[in-house]
Amino acid sequence: MASRVIPVDPFDLVVFGGTGDLARRKILPALFRRYVAGQIEGDVRLIGAARSEMDATAYREMVREAILEFGGDEAGRKTELAAFLKMLDYVTLDAKGTQGWADLAAKMRTDRICAFYFSVAPSLFGDLAKRLHKHGMADDESRIVVEKPFGRDLETARALNRTLARHFHEGQIYRIDHYLGKETVQNLMAIRFGNVLFEPLWNSQYVDHIQITVAESVGVGGRGDYYDSSGAMRDMVQNHMMQLLCLIAMEPPAKFEPDAVRDEKLKVIRALDPVEPENVVRGQYEGGDAQPGYRAQVENADSLTESFVALKAHISNWRWAGTPFYLRTGKRLKERASEIAVMFKDAPHSIFGADAGRHHNILTIRLQPNEGIELGVTIKEPGPGGMRLIDVPLDMTFAEALGPEEADFPDAYERLIMDVIRGNQTLFMRGDEVEAAWAWTDPVIAEWDAQSDAPLPYASGSSGPDDALMLMHRDGRRWREIRP
Structure with missing residues (x-):
């Protein structure tokens, strides 16, 4: 119905x-x-x-x-x-x-x-x-x-906030991020705070690490002029990915009300450690398969703007101390896919012996396409021959679980504009939240500008620069395959 x-x-x-x-x-x-x-x-x-x-x-x-x-x-x-x-x-x-x-x-x-x-x-x-x-x-x-873009750094964001504040109070200003209007993004809060199953495990004691991926298969297209002055860090990490990080990491708000939710998101941003230079990788796609490379599309043969960013972040609070968050986003990658993967730790002791291999649970929230939730669990492989373990998904693809009519979600802009009319700011960014996000990303960008290093090249249709793989491999971990 x-x-x-x-x-x-x-x-x-x-x-x-x-x-x-x-x-x-x-x-x-x-x-x-x-x-x-x-x-x-x-x-x-x-x-x-x-x-x-x-x-x-x-x-x-x-x-x-x-x-x-x-x-x-x-x-x-x-x-x-x-x-x-x-x-x-x-x-x-x-x-x-x-x-x-x-x-x-x-x-x-x-x-x-x-x-x-x-x-x-x-x-x-x-x-x-x-x-x-x-x-x-x-x-x-x-x-x-x-x-967006609501500023291009902390200074300009503060100036914009001051400009708007001269004429409108904070409760009248709706800073829109269309990612927050996506049905699956909002489901992050329902999954976390509506299920007793997950919240007791949602901490560094049980979570090994969390991966957030926003991959695009297209290039910059007709946005070349804007994108070359922005780059992936400003265009994606500072806003969209920061919001996903906050929703997956924040503490339970006292109520599902605008300021209660945004207070908890702000605490996450302020608890983020500075990103060390060795924990961030930036890349720029090259041409291939009759597709132009980044510099050809922006008509700037000397461009040092990144079309790909991967980084490791740490949140210094009681819930997440010691649990890394790996973020990556880029253009002209092998698939268009956005997901959050919560990688739980291995069982503390395996009763099945070394031959059973390593198995762990993964909760995957697919944001696009094929919105849904998947929980990977370990079971016995059917058949004789002893206790052989395999990992299988418990998959709830919304279109299959809810039926095509219920899973025909409103577009993000539909939901957010109606929230404006209703006066509900829950899914909109507050001024101090925007400024805190810039305060975290600005030093990374400033370091790049000071070094004047060119982004690492990567092939169109790949998973990004090889150094992004090493960001995980040196920690004994691996990125999940980019898949739709």
Whole structure:
């Protein structure tokens, strides 16, 4: 039976950058799918705002084409699409000037939730926040959504936080990380804190180490200019992977409430030891199989930007002292796969003798694709011939366990935008959390800049540089195979 969808209260949502790539590919199709699901109903207004000169009719046509291209299975719902488009309006607006602001203010209504999505460069956040207040569109109940990158280091993140704080209090600011909207990522908390089976074992006494992998099979593509100024550490480790690390390592919050959850995540970041240079590997993919290499794609033959990072982290607290966390992420790897693997220690004593081999339990949380959870257990191999042990998975692939209808999860943006309207900040980053993450990653980046060493080359379609394998091998461990 399908989950019950509860409609949100009436709202006005302004998407600054409403003609941009993110709006077309993610934000507007997500809103349409929530409309089809019945979560958006009644007197709702969605207003695009951008510098492009067009009227509301032309904007609706642009959005219609975007939904047909990126809206998924729901894109064919012609009746619903026609009704959804009627909710749309558009204002030509200059974020740094005066054009369009009076027109936008005239369209806003004060008797409903008002949210503003800053789908623009961070350099415009302050201008938008200032003008929203100047033109009377924002009050203490308004909400703003800001996309990453939230700064490029600790200094710029602090500056952005100060800029937004001049106009909005922390409870109004939703720093979005789409990874936190993934169904399986949220299931991390359900697995940990909803099952008595796991939480007593979730510590250094029973866990040997934890691996977090976010592997992409594609290259930088059309994001070359942005990516070459960012790199894997800023683009992935500082935000997405840091959030996964926090969710897998944090203490149980007192309640499932925004600040209680984010307080515990912040404690994890602050307990992280500095990363030693020998515990981090950076790489850059080369061309192969008629695919261009990294430097060709970013059109920078001297680029020292990493497309791959692997590192070993330690959390200095009572729960995790002595248990390493291995993180790796990269582009143009052999498969697209994201997972967290909790590798439990071997049994303290084997009664089956040396011939039985070494066996241990592995809890794997697959984030994408084929979202699900797998627990590896040791059993006797069927048949005669003595006690031979093998490892087998207890697999709960969501699509198989829940059925295709229940496992048809909302897109991350669908969930997160609806959380904004509901006023639920649990899955959004707090300002001090962002700053703490930068404080941990900045010294690693600064060391690279000081050394000016080129990233290690790795073949497209591989598992990354060989040195990343040695990061594990020297500890007597191995990376799990990257697999979808």
